[in-house]
Amino acid sequence: MNKFTSKGLKLHMLWLALFVSVSLSCGKSSNPTPVDPVPPTTVSTFSNPLMNGADPSVFQKDGVYYYLQTNGSSINLWSTTAMSKLSTAVPKTVFTPVAGAANSRNVWAPELYFFDGKWYIYYTAGNGADINQRTWVLENSSPDPTTGTWVDKGKIFSPSADFWAIDGSVLEVNGSRYFLWCGRPDVTNVNLTQNIYIAKMTNPYTLEGTATKLTEPEFGWEKNGFGVNEGPQALTSPDNKTFIIYSASYCGTDDYALGQLALKAGGNPLVKADWTKSTQPVFTKQPQSNAFGPGHNSFFKSPDGKENWIIYHANSATNQGCADQRNVRMQKFTFKADGSPDFGVPVATGLQISRPSGEK
Incomplete structure (x- = not known):
């Protein structure tokens, strides 16, 4: 009888030890082994369009x-x-x-x-x-x-060109500032042709001297809908060359596009002859990428200063016009060996693009 009781007690203790061991292994311990948290996933890409809107700056x-x-x-x-x-x-x-x-x-x-x-x-x-x-x-x-x-x-206006005016921006060259804008010289507003003008700035809200007409619609790609040169934007290349990128053709057409003026070395920004105009557009529609009427752009650099980016508006389908369906897009661009910008073609909507370098 005593022998049986001793053996039963040993079996009971063995089962109790096994139960405690299993309980601890199932996480019942008050001191579980710490687990490192899973680091958050870093999103390294984005896609166009960024948001609805037009005329981004x-x-x-x-x-x-x-x-x-x-x-x-x-x-x-x-x-x-x-x-x-x-x-x-x-x-x-x-x-x-x-x-x-x-x-x-x-x-x-x-x-x-x-x-x-x-x-x-x-x-x-x-x-x-x-x-x-x-x-x-x-x-x-x-x-x-x-x-x-x-x-x-x-x-802000030039007394020599006080007529219909839109899209004002500023060009800085050799320590001087110049105001750029788009104007219609016909004060009756019957002739809708839009040109780009320039005048020197006395201060940030006053112009001096006589305005110069830098460019007017000349080529077929500048006259879709009607003749338009508008939205001038200054751009300086890494080798310090000066460009003006502008929008051409009526914004309500699919063929709204970007044109380019280049200032010759040592040139005077107020002298039209010192600017060379590209005979072809430098950024145009890409129907297969859902990019119609790309234009009215602005420029910026990545946070680390290593990349150049263009931001612009476009429509995602044909015949959407110059209205609320336009949306904002951005993409990286580079410069060619001659210093001129190479914008490539509008990237497709929904395409995953690497974020600007240095973004956090």
Whole structure:
């Protein structure tokens, strides 16, 4: 009897030890083995389009990208440290014109610049009648353009060319600033042909001297719909050559495209003969990539400064016109051996593209 009891006790203890062992191995211990967390997946690509909109413009300063586009009734400003994530940024309305004023309607194509310690926005607006569209300037002395007060500095114009004007931007060459814009010299607004003009700037909101007509529609690819040269954008190559990239043909056509002017070495920006115009467009539609009417661009560099990027608008299908279906896209570009830009062709919508180098 005692022998049997001793043997049964041993078996009982053996089963108890086995139960405790299994329990511990099933995670019942109060001191489980720590497990390293799974690191978050880093998204290294993005795809176009970035967002809906037209007339995109980018200005970068101190690691921040400031973005603007046409709104129609006010000016909104986005800020981000990663352009591929632009759609997640929340825009701030920085300017709403006074109702009934000469700049209260058709607010188009705003562009941001930083000159002499202050911020400036150049934009197009009128009183609602197309013939009265003009270029205007806002000024802000705050270190951050999304804060502070934007002061209306009024219309910026050349007395020698005070007619229909849109798409103001700034070119800087050899320490001097020049204002670029698109204008229609026919004050009756019957002839819709649009040219690009230039004048030297006395200060960020005043022009001096006589305006020069730099380019007018000459080639067939500049006259689809009707003759248009607009949206001038300055570009400097790595070897310090100066270019103006502009949009050609009516924006409501699929054949809206980009043209190019190149300033000769040592040339005077105010002298038309010192600019060479490309006889062919430098960026055109790509139907197989869902890119129709690509144009009205801006430029920026990647966060690490190693890459050049173009941002532009386009339609995703044919015959969508110059309206709300336009969307914003961006892609990397390079420079050719002669210093001129090589934009390639518009990349396909939905295609996964590597993010700008240095983005976090």
